[in-house]
Amino acid sequence: MKTISVALAALVLLIAGIKAAPARADYQASFKVITPDQLKDVIAANKGKVVYLNFFATYCVPCRSEFPDIVKLQKELGSQGLQVIEVSMNDHTDPSDNAAMKQYLEKMQPTFPVYIASSVDDSFYSAVNPKWEKDGEALPMTTIYNRDGSPVDYYEKALNLQQMEQDVKPLLAAK
Numbered sequence: 001m002k003t004i005s006v007a008l009a010a011l012v013l014l015i016a017g018i019k020a021a022p023a024r025a026d027y028q029a030s031f032k033v034i035t036p037d038q039l040k041d042v043i044a045a046n047k048g049k050v051v052y053l054n055f056f057a058t059y060c061v062p063c064r065s066e067f068p069d070i071v072k073l074q075k076e077l078g079s080q081g082l083q084v085i086e087v088s089m090n091d092h093t094d095p096s097d098n099a100a101m102k103q104y105l106e107k108m109q110p111t112f113p114v115y116i117a118s119s120v121d122d123s124f125y126s127a128v129n130p131k132w133e134k135d136g137e138a139l140p141m142t143t144i145y146n147r148d149g150s151p152v153d154y155y156e157k158a159l160n161l162q163q164m165e166q167d168v169k170p171l172l173a174a175k
Contacts, residue, residue, distance in 0.1 A: 031101055033092050034115035036127035042085060042113075044149055049083040050171040051145040052164070055117075055128075057089045058100040062158035063140040067108055069161040073168065074112045080172045081147070084112040089139060092116045132156070146171050 034042070043051055054070055056063035074084040090097035098116075105114060117124050125132050131154065132141055138156035144167050146152050153167045 031088065031105065031114045031116050033118050034087060035118045036124060039085075039087065039115070039128065042115075043145060046083045046085075046145075047149045048147055049081045050147055050168055051149070052082060052084045052168060053087070053143045053145065054084065055087045055089055055139060055141040057139055058097070058104045059090070060139045064104075066140060066158040066160070067110075069159070069164060071108060071110050072161055073164050074110070077165075077168060077172060078111070081175075082168060082172060084110075086110065086112060086114040088114065088116045089120055090116060091120050092118070129154070144168065144171065147174070 039053075043053065052070070052073065054066075056067060058064070070084055070086070074082060078084075088101055090101050092098065101114075101116065129141075129143065132138075140156075140158055142153070142155045142159065143151050144153040152171065
């Protein structure tokens with residue numbers, strides 16, 4: 001009986017220790033391949049929130065410069081109804097791109113979903129936004145959607161936190 005009690009106590013401590021351990025994201029598992037149609041569904045599922053949709057790549061220097069501000073933006077305004085969604089344009093079929101993504105996301109620790117594009121072909125760009133393909137598939141690319149799910153701002157350049165807030169805060173205030 002004493003052996004069972006000791007084993008039960010050890011099991012309780014083990015379970016308590018697991019629950020108490022801080023969550024550490026496994027970013028390899030958390031970036032899911034996404035198609036343009038699936039992306040449209042993700043945006044639609046966030047109706048009622050302001051969506052900050054950003055496309056980036058780990059090899060893109062301007063993307064890397066704005067990413068920390070995007071992380072700050074979500075932390076600052078997420079509780080007010082902002083949802084950042086990131087899509088990497090790294091090649092999901094390239095193991096070195098996947099490793100670079102995992103390493104970058106572990107460093108940046110985003111608190112929002114990060115997907116990886118199902119294709120880096122022109123067809124992906126045009127299916128997401130025909131203007132994007134026409135303008136040369138520049139990265140980073142950002143589209144900001146209002147609470148109704150309509151696109152209101154479009155950029156093919158890196159933004160800083162102040163510029164992001166300037167576009168997002170009025171949309172959050174418009175309930």
